[in-house]
Amino acid sequence: MRSLRPRSVLAIALIAGFGCESERGEPASEPVDPSVIALSATEKLVRVSMAIRGLRPSVEELERVAADPAELSVLVDRYLESDAFGSTIRDLYNEALKVRVPASLYPAGFAAVDELEGEGVQRINVSVTEAPLRLIEHVVRNDRPLTEMVTADYVLADGYVAKVWGLAYEGTGESWETAEYLDGRPHAGILSDSWLYTRHSSTFSNKNRGRANAIARGLLCHDFVERHVELDATIDLADPEQVNSAIETNPSCASCHQTLDPLAAFFGSYFPLFVPSFLEGYPMQGYMPELIPLFTVKEPGYFGYPGGDVKHLGQMIAKDPRFALCQTRRFYSYFHQVPLAQVPETRAAELNRVLLGNMSAKELVKAIVLDEGFLVSHRTRDDLPGEPPSMLKIRPWQLASSVAELSGFRWQSDMPIDLGYGVLGRIDLMTDSLWGFEVLNGGIDAVNVALPSHTMNASASIVQAELAVRAADHVVEADARFPGSAKLFTTTTPDATDEIAVRDQLALLHAAVLGELVSADSDPVNDAYALFQDALAEMGDAHRAWKITLSAMLQHPKLVFY
Numbered sequence: 001m002r003s004l005r006p007r008s009v010l011a012i013a014l015i016a017g018f019g020c021e022s023e024r025g026e027p028a029s030e031p032v033d034p035s036v037i038a039l040s041a042t043e044k045l046v047r048v049s050m051a052i053r054g055l056r057p058s059v060e061e062l063e064r065v066a067a068d069p070a071e072l073s074v075l076v077d078r079y080l081e082s083d084a085f086g087s088t089i090r091d092l093y094n095e096a097l098k099v100r101v102p103a104s105l106y107p108a109g110f111a112a113v114d115e116l117e118g119e120g121v122q123r124i125n126v127s128v129t130e131a132p133l134r135l136i137e138h139v140v141r142n143d144r145p146l147t148e149m150v151t152a153d154y155v156l157a158d159g160y161v162a163k164v165w166g167l168a169y170e171g172t173g174e175s176w177e178t179a180e181y182l183d184g185r186p187h188a189g190i191l192s193d194s195w196l197y198t199r200h201s202s203t204f205s206n207k208n209r210g211r212a213n214a215i216a217r218g219l220l221c222h223d224f225v226e227r228h229v230e231l232d233a234t235i236d237l238a239d240p241e242q243v244n245s246a247i248e249t250n251p252s253c254a255s256c257h258q259t260l261d262p263l264a265a266f267f268g269s270y271f272p273l274f275v276p277s278f279l280e281g282y283p284m285q286g287y288m289p290e291l292i293p294l295f296t297v298k299e300p301g302y303f304g305y306p307g308g309d310v311k312h313l314g315q316m317i318a319k320d321p322r323f324a325l326c327q328t329r330r331f332y333s334y335f336h337q338v339p340l341a342q343v344p345e346t347r348a349a350e351l352n353r354v355l356l357g358n359m360s361a362k363e364l365v366k367a368i369v370l371d372e373g374f375l376v377s378h379r380t381r382d383d384l385p386g387e388p389p390s391m392l393k394i395r396p397w398q399l400a401s402s403v404a405e406l407s408g409f410r411w412q413s414d415m416p417i418d419l420g421y422g423v424l425g426r427i428d429l430m431t432d433s434l435w436g437f438e439v440l441n442g443g444i445d446a447v448n449v450a451l452p453s454h455t456m457n458a459s460a461s462i463v464q465a466e467l468a469v470r471a472a473d474h475v476v477e478a479d480a481r482f483p484g485s486a487k488l489f490t491t492t493t494p495d496a497t498d499e500i501a502v503r504d505q506l507a508l509l510h511a512a513v514l515g516e517l518v519s520a521d522s523d524p525v526n527d528a529y530a531l532f533q534d535a536l537a538e539m540g541d542a543h544r545a546w547k548i549t550l551s552a553m554l555q556h557p558k559l560v561f562y
Helices: 006-014 041-053 059-067 071-080 083-097 121-141 146-150 159-165 194-199 209-220 240-249 251-267 289-295 310-319 321-336 345-358 361-369 396-407 458-481 499-514 523-539 542-553
Strands: 036-038 155-157 177-181 376-379 412-418 423-428
Touching: 041 059, 041 071, 041 083, 041 361, 041 396, 059 071, 059 499, 071 083, 071 361, 083 121, 083 209, 083 321, 083 396, 121 146, 121 155, 121 159, 121 194, 121 361, 121 423, 146 310, 146 321, 155 159, 159 177, 209 251, 209 321, 251 310, 310 321, 321 345, 321 361, 345 361, 396 458, 458 542, 499 523, 499 542, 523 542
Parallel strands: none
Antiparallel strands: 036 376, 155 177, 412 423
């Protein structure tokens, strides 16, 4: 596709307004703080739909909420029951646990050997690295107590995960089902998952301290690394004997290690370190109790309380008030797109009481997304206390899902690259962080990039532009060929050039793509129609004109920010 002319580029910014009142004159609700501008009813729907499931609301849903704003709560309940909500939970906890490592990047890289010979390395590793997240998704979507993520007597697996670890699995191979380890390890939800300890590996000298901190950071929001400690510069860190002595006798060192080392002792029976790409056969032995004397320096303990195995650890974490508060803060941080340290303490305490009711993550999410503090557009003054509300930027997986739902297009590529332990295989370029564009678009790779970016930059703009062009090309051709199953062109076909038909279709596209209910003679449609006419006059091809117009809409700020 040719690049847009300057006049057409300008039209991208004019296709739809970015205000807080819809074209139909729908008033924004009155906020408690007069300096805060609330979203309109339909804008609220777009925000909660994107936040909960990463998808745009349907035109029918927009019309329901425009007619009766009380329908928003009804639709939130529906969204919380959707499969797409599971994707949100997996992404949220990947930011907490840092487990979704790119398939061919160490410590991932499980080989396509033995029973998995001939399978794509990407497919194998995506399953293995997502297993802990799938368990948490299972707990949340079935509305089980959130504590079950560390107390469950099962793990989650598909056929690939089951073969890698040798699990008792009764699924179809593709389906994710509850499963069990057969090597005698105690079951404690994600605390029993071998990939969690492969991702957070250990060495002989580290003795599982890194694993302990990963668990404390992810589940309790307690990061030993962030503690303020005055280090003793006289200790020779190259001398193991001095280091071991300092851990016990030096006050600076002991202040952390007196709680860190007993916590680390819970993980001494899990294989410390291995390179998955070196595996020649499955299942991989990940649980070895005989390693405990070599990889622990103290008896298991939990912040001053004596402990046993990881099952006991899970029970103590579940009862720890810090666990519930940490989860509350993580959910608030994720949905509001603010750093964990900036979660307001008062609001966290209020929401924590919601979670503590019956430990329902669904109730917590509903309380977050229906709160007026979440459903605001912006503040007219910046000299008042509190975090100024702002629009939220679409995450890479949300952008991929939204565009796929709208157009039927997923930006994927077959990668016939022989890695030496199998062929890479098919990759989703929007959600892969090594070969694809997830990091460029603001995501994380869970190893080198640990924090997401919620601002728009040059690389994110380029990724979105390329995705928009490809998606527009795909949906225009597909809807022209198969009008009976059209995704977007439901009032006319991509062959249409008649002004009335084009305007009606553009009004529908504004609703479906941008979440705006506008009339066919509105200013946003006027701007879009001018772009369509320009493209048609230059190209002489209706399909090309529709592709240019739609690709501009798919790059609009109202799709990027919600």
